[in-house]
Amino acid sequence: xxxxxxxxxxxxAAARKAARPLVRDLGELENLQVSMKGPADxxxxxxxxTERILIEELTRARPGYGFLGEESGTIEGKDxxxxxxxxxxxxxxxxxxxxxxxxxxxxxxxxxxxxxxxxYNPATDEMFVAEKGHGAxxxxxxxxxxxxxxxxxxxxxxxxxxxxxxxxxxxxxxxxLAAVMPVTSGIxxxxxxxxxxxxxxxxxxxxxxxxxxxxxxxxxxxxxxxxAQGVVSDLNGGPDMLEGGTILAANDALHPQMLKLIKxxxx
Ligand code: 2AM
Ligand code: CA
Numbered sequence: 605x606x607x608x609x610x611x612x613x614x615x616x617a618a619a620r621k622a623a624r625p626l627v628r629d630l631g632e633l634e635n636l637q638v639s640m641k642g643p644a645d646x647x648x649x650x651x652x653x654t655e656r657i658l659i660e661e662l663t664r665a666r667p668g669y670g671f672l673g674e675e676s677g678t679i680e681g682k683d684x685x686x687x688x689x690x691x692x693x694x695x696x697x698x699x700x701x702x703x704x705x706x707x708x709x710x711x712x713x714x715x716x717x718x719x720x721x722x723x724y725n726p727a728t729d730e731m732f733v734a735e736k737g738h739g740a741x742x743x744x745x746x747x748x749x750x751x752x753x754x755x756x757x758x759x760x761x762x763x764x765x766x767x768x769x770x771x772x773x774x775x776x777x778x779x780x781l782a783a784v785m786p787v788t789s790g791i792x793x794x795x796x797x798x799x800x801x802x803x804x805x806x807x808x809x810x811x812x813x814x815x816x817x818x819x820x821x822x823x824x825x826x827x828x829x830x831x832a833q834g835v836v837s838d839l840n841g842g843p844d845m846l847e848g849g850t851i852l853a854a855n856d857a858l859h860p861q862m863l864k865l866i867k868x869x870x871x
Contacts, residue, residue: 606741612720618661619708623726634702654692674820687713689823695796709798711823721824723802732802740831749834750807753857758788761800763814783869801825804853805832811854835859
């Protein structure tokens with residue numbers, strides 16, 4: 605069984621509560637796809653509502669903890685040693701299109717270190733959790749990154765640069781795809797970084813890399829991968845993947861191989 609700390613228990617309860625209306629919304633969005641009004645406003649309000657419920661529930665159980673949320677930004681708490689990092693709907697574009705691949709992501713930092721993590725996909729009811737020093741779990745099954753050691757069989761995941769990013773990012777992405785595609789068995793681009801990292805932790809993907817991410821996209825996923833015995837770094841191979849915007853996650857054998865490929869492509 606998973607070791608679930610009291611804090612993680614609180615995070616799981618908050619995520620389940622915030623997820624309930626999202627499941628209803630998903631059904632509604634499937635209908636809105638064919639309406640003229642379009643679902644964009646609907647999604648923006650779902651995003652805000654989800655973050656509000658999460659903050660309310662977490663604050664009730666842990667008054668004083670600070671927050672960094674995609675919608676609310678930084679909320680200072682009285683307790684300066686704890687901070688929740690929240691993405692209310694990661695994979696917003698999927699949600700908007702009625703595609704059941706999105707997640708609530710919550711990471712908890714204690715003195716600047718990630719100690720508890722949750723990535724929950726309400727549409728599939730897959731709850732990925734990790735506790736520093738106690739492993740990563742999917743529902744209550746212990747997770748371990750894939751064992752594959754050579755690039756040939758690798759299924760890698762990535763994300764594309766966002767609209768508005770400069771041309772050089774697109775050129776670099778194309779170069780990276782051109783480098784990775786021929787030497788691996790495939791690339792996926794599913795559009796929710798938190799789930800990409802959870803899938804690496806679960807051994808579904810062998811590797812994941814992306815640029816231009818925010819802390820709330822990756823906070824929980826970083827701990828999930830580490831606790832599943834994976835290796836996570838930024839795309840320079842350094843430790844700045846939470847704030848620095850770039851990330852590479854894989855097992856210890858593949859991580860240096862992927863890093864070398866991606867770095868060489870970016871030159
Ligand atoms: P979102 O769905 O919460 O926006 C897709 O490549 C990943 O990038 C998703 O996790 C998505 O999160 C995130 N993303 C999309 N636009 C972003 C932006 N402007 N800044 C940071 N992350 C972004
Ligand atoms: Ca996000």
